[in-house]
Amino acid sequence: MALVQLGRRRRRVGHTRETVSLLDFHMTAWALPCGDTVRTIRTRASLEPEETIMTTTEHHAAKTEGPAAGVDFDAAPPPSRFQLRTPLLEAGSLSTLLAETPNFQLKIRCYAPHEGENALHSHHNQDHSFVVLQGTARFRGPRGETWDLHRNEGIMLYDGTWYCFENSGDEPLVVLRIASFMPHRGDPNKRLGANGRQIDPHTKDNLRPDKIVIREGAFYE
The missing domain is CATH 2.20.25 (N-terminal domain of TfIIb)
Structure with a gap:
């Protein structure tokens, strides 16, 4: 600004x-x-x-003299509020949608200790980023690269970047996922595995655990 x-x-x-x-x-x-x-x-x-x-x-x-005086503010969409809150997990992972438009998406996610998105994959027709709110995350690249992230650290993943990650700590990992969609270029849900084929994030191909166990009465908020 x-x-x-x-x-x-x-x-x-x-x-x-x-x-x-x-x-x-x-x-x-x-x-x-x-x-x-x-x-x-x-x-x-x-x-x-x-x-x-x-x-x-x-x-x-705010002053509305001049050109702004003729703007119809009632025709503009109002803002939407959201809260950074998610249950903490003992097993599995949980994703909560906070805000979404055709070109943008914001989610808060929780991963149990030593779990995550462990299959190498790449997203297409979208740029996205993860910001660690709690815990530690280890991201991996296709050549064995590793990037360790702690609280208030993030990583930028561009259209087509290959990666996987996991909760590398002993406590639940909470991250903010921010995505910018490019629907004019193709399907933003295009998600390819290392074999070059579409990989569903909620299947065993993505090495996701089968069950979710919520830590009773525990939240990130």
């Missing part, structure tokens, strides 16, 4: 009767496209090496 610097000013505050204090005062204001203003204030005492930083945000209603 681009920010526009509005202004900057300095002033010095000098003596008081009891003490001598030299302060530098610095304020930078930034305008956001939505009409909010963020002001960052820094003060530094000359006798102390530490710098104190305070950030404040002022909220203003």
Whole structure:
């Protein structure tokens, strides 16, 4: 998001009767496209090496003067809310759809310890990514490459990238799966195995476990 610097000013505050204090005062204001203003204030005492930083945000209603005044906002779709929540598992894997459009998909998934999508495969007509929310994941490539991901780390998998992965830890793995579909290029559900044929993610060909065991009363949220 681009920010526009509005202004900057300095002033010095000098003596008081009891003490001598030299302060530098610095304020930078930034305008956001939505009409909010963020002001960052820094003060530094000359006798102390530490710098104190305070950030404040002022909220203003979005302005609709000019061309935007003629926009029919009621014709636009409203936003949809979702929650990052999933049961934790003792066995198997679970996928929960959070949001979806013809070109985009967002899921939260949980994998029991030492389980995952273990058959080498590639998705076509979509780019997608995994972000680890809890636990550890080990991704593998077709040449024996490995990538270990921990909490708040992710991996980008492009259209046609070969990979498989598993929960490499002893606790449930929770990941966010984000996909960008390309239906104009073909079926986004095209998922090929190493033999070059379509592989269903929910079959034994994908080395998925047969059963799901939910850890009672345990959730990621």
